[in-house]
Amino acid sequence: MTHSSHQQEQEQELRDAARHTGRRRFLTVTGAAAALAFSVGLPAAGSASARELDARQIGEDPFTLGVASGDPLPDSVLLWTRLAPRPYxxxxxxxxxxxxxxWELARDERFTRVLRRGSATAHPEFHHSVHVEVRxxxxxxxxxxxxxxxxxxxPVGRTRTAPAHNARNSELRLAAVSCQAYHDGYFTxxxxxxxxxxxxxxxxxxxxxxxxxxxTGGARNYTDRTLPALxxxxxxxxxxxxxxxxxxxxDPDxxxxxxxxxxxxxxxDxxxxxxxxxxxxxxxxxxxxxxIRRAAAYRAYWENQxxxxxxxxxxxxxxxxxxxxFGRLAQFDILDTRQYRSDQAYGDGWQTPGPESEDPSRTLTGAAQERWLIDGWRHSRATWNVVPQQVAFAQRRDVPTDAYKLSMDSWDGYPASRDRILKGAEAVGVDNLMVLTGDVHVGYAFDLKRDFDDPSSRTVGTEIVTTSITSGKDGSEKPANxxxxxxxxxxxxxxxxxxxxxVITLQERQARADYRTVAAVTKPGSPVTxxxxxxxxxxxxxxxxx
Known part of the structure; x- marks a missing residue:
């Protein structure tokens, strides 16, 4: 999948066109993609519905998708919902x-002490989603x-603001989750x-x-309902x-x-x-x-998060x-390792590393994000510097021989990019580095080494890899490899x-990771241990x- 310079220039033109023009203009730029663009149905830039619906006419519960909050700040919360009387x-x-x-925000779940209230517009252009930033x-x-x-x-949602930036908070408990394939089981x-x-x-x-x-919902194997063919x-x-x-x-869970x-x-991905x-x-x-597909996917992601x-x-x-x-205890640098990465070397799977994967120009984060990360560490005063991101960071050889292979889709396929990150952390004095990872459908705990090829080299951080919620179906305590x-x-x-x-508990003197697992997801009700x-x-x- 290596691109020529001409191909890269064409893609940049397409990306710029998608970013800065409405749908009609974008179609004239992309020509061959016209039919697909119409099927995507992106609204024109700056468009908004002139018609307002009288909410009293909504005869079915519009809150079928629940509520959510996110990205807590010391003085602000972000509240979300999407109106969907018939979600399917x-x-x-x-x-x-x-x-x-x-909307209402209160100190108690019975709303006897309301702090803020207001209204927001759910636009059809954003699929009637609502994002309320309360400050x-x-x-x-x-x-x-x-x-x-x-x-x-x-339904009532529970949220919280972050501690003040200069707060001397002594503990923070967080959970790490990933990979929730609906068709692989229940969200127990x-x-x-x-x-x-x-x-x-x-x-x-x-x-x-x-x-x-x-x-039948794939591995859920529904017998009491039938999902639409769409x-x-x-x-x-x-x-x-x-x-x-x-x-x-x-899904209720x-x-x-x-x-x-x-x-x-x-x-x-x-x-x-x-x-x-x-x-x-x-x-x-x-x-x-x-x-165009990526534009549709990114738009739907924002609408629903x-x-x-x-x-x-x-x-x-x-x-x-x-x-x-989160106070002086933790700084979180949330990464995107998918949008800016170089193409995978030697294909997407497990391959023998070589000159292509070890090319020092290769990047998983892109140059701008890499600089942003290291600059953020330079100014950090947090005890813990935590990096929530997607793919396995530590080296992962598949066999204990010289004939090993590495995953080209993970940081192992971009070792120069990983080395720049670790050297950057060391150069700016990050002492307590923790990487949070998903993707691989198993739970791992890694020490991060200055030199992964030398087990005696200095440990410079830790990586907590959370398993999947459902992806891979039930799994096993001890996989074959x-x-x-x-x-x-x-x-x-x-x-x-x-x-x-x-579940990771960050404290002033230590951090603790508890790996919480269920025995089965292909049937509901499994206890957690x-x-x-x-x-x-x-x-x-x-x-x-x-």
Whole structure:
């Protein structure tokens, strides 16, 4: 999938056209993609519906997809909902008209002490989604929120503001989650996570999957319902992606965990297409087609996530990397390792490394994001510098021999990019580095080494890899390659193949990771257990059993 300079110039023109022009102009630029662009159905730039719907005319519950909050700041919360009386239909059961939505934010879940109230407009151009940024709040407070439309009231959500930037907070509990293929099982792990006492949840990618979902819900094997046929196809158009989010968010356990905790989200590949790399699709399709598909996927992602205005996409581009601070205890630098990366070397899978993968010009983050990350560390005063991101960061050899292979889709396929990040952290004095990772459908715990080829080299940080919520179906406690991976990678301290999530407790002297797993997801109701607990000390990085 290597591109020539001419191809890259063409793609830049297409990307610029998608970013800066309306649909009609974009079609004249892309020519061959006209039919596909019409099927995507992106509204023209600057368009807005002139018609307003009387909310009293909404005769069915519009809050079928629940509520959510995200990206907590010391003085602000972001509240989200989307109106969808009939979520499994195109248009979700509402006409192409704007709707006024009222919201309330209170100190208590019975709303006897309301702090703020207001209204927001749900525009059909954004699929009647609402993103409310409430400002002027006190830091470090638990708050409750709800929405109203006509006679309907949403479920109550619980959120919180972050501690003040200079606060000497002594503890922060967070959860890391990823990879929730609807067709691979039930979101049982979310039912348990909704009951956990955590301050914030980091979703590390693969919130939806583009693959078809059968009438029986795939591995869910429904016997009491039949899903519409429109889900039984791969997502390519804006309508496809919107409907897929509706399917996922109709799940009661996913709604419950969003209502219970604020989320900080970033994507991986399946929110758009498996293993895409920047402008380059998985399969050999014209670049203009993929850019339009990417524009549709990014737009649907923003519409359906609790993200702030700076993250709203422009055409096929979206600034998703961003920084959050939780007092003096933790700084979070959320990465996007999919939108700006070089093409995978030697294909997308496990390959023998060589000159192509080891080319020092290759990047997983892009140059601008890399500089942003290291500059942010330079100014950090946090005890813990945490990097929520998508793909495995530590070296992962598949066998304990010289004939090993590495995953070309992970940081192993971009070793020069990883080396620049680690050297940058060391140069600016980051002592307590923690990387949070998803993608691989298993739980790992890694020590991060200055030199992965030398087990005795200095440990410069830790990596907590959370398993999937459902992807890979039930999994197993000890996968078939467990012995090979543990022997091949001395810095790998834990490996488990069950489904679940990780809870990380950051404190002034140490951090603790609890790997929470369920035995099955292909049937509902599995209890949650702790598969392992590990700790690492401030100033003395390296994971040991708790």
């Amino acid at each position: 239909e195109p248009g979700s059961g509402l006409p192409a008209a704007r709707v006024e939505v009222r 002027g709040l006190d830091a470090g407070r638990v708050l409750y929120y709800r929405f109203r439309v006509g006679k309907w009231t949403s 792990a979310y039912k348990h996570l909704a009951q956990e006492d955590v301050d914030v949840v980091f979703h590390l990618g693969d919130y939806i999957y583009e693959y078809a979902v059968t009438a 889900f039984n196809r791969e997502t390519t158009t804006l309508e496809d992606y919107r409907l897929r989010y509706a399917l996922y968010k109709s 996913l709604r419950a965990v969003h209502a219970a905790h604020p989320f900080v989200v970033t994507w991986d 399946h929110e758009t297409e498996n293993n895409y790399a920047g402008d380059i699709p998985e399969n050999d399709v014209p670049p203009e087609e993929f850019l 609790p993200l702030r205005a700076p993250q709203r996409p422009t055409g096929p581009d979206m600034r998703l990397y961003r920084r959050l601070r 467990w012995n090979n991976l543990m022997r091949a990678n001395p810095h790998l301290k834990f490996y488990n193949g069950r489904r679940g999530y990780a 702790t598969a392992a607990s590990l700790v690492t000390e401030v100033g003395n990085q390296g994971l040991t059993p708790a």
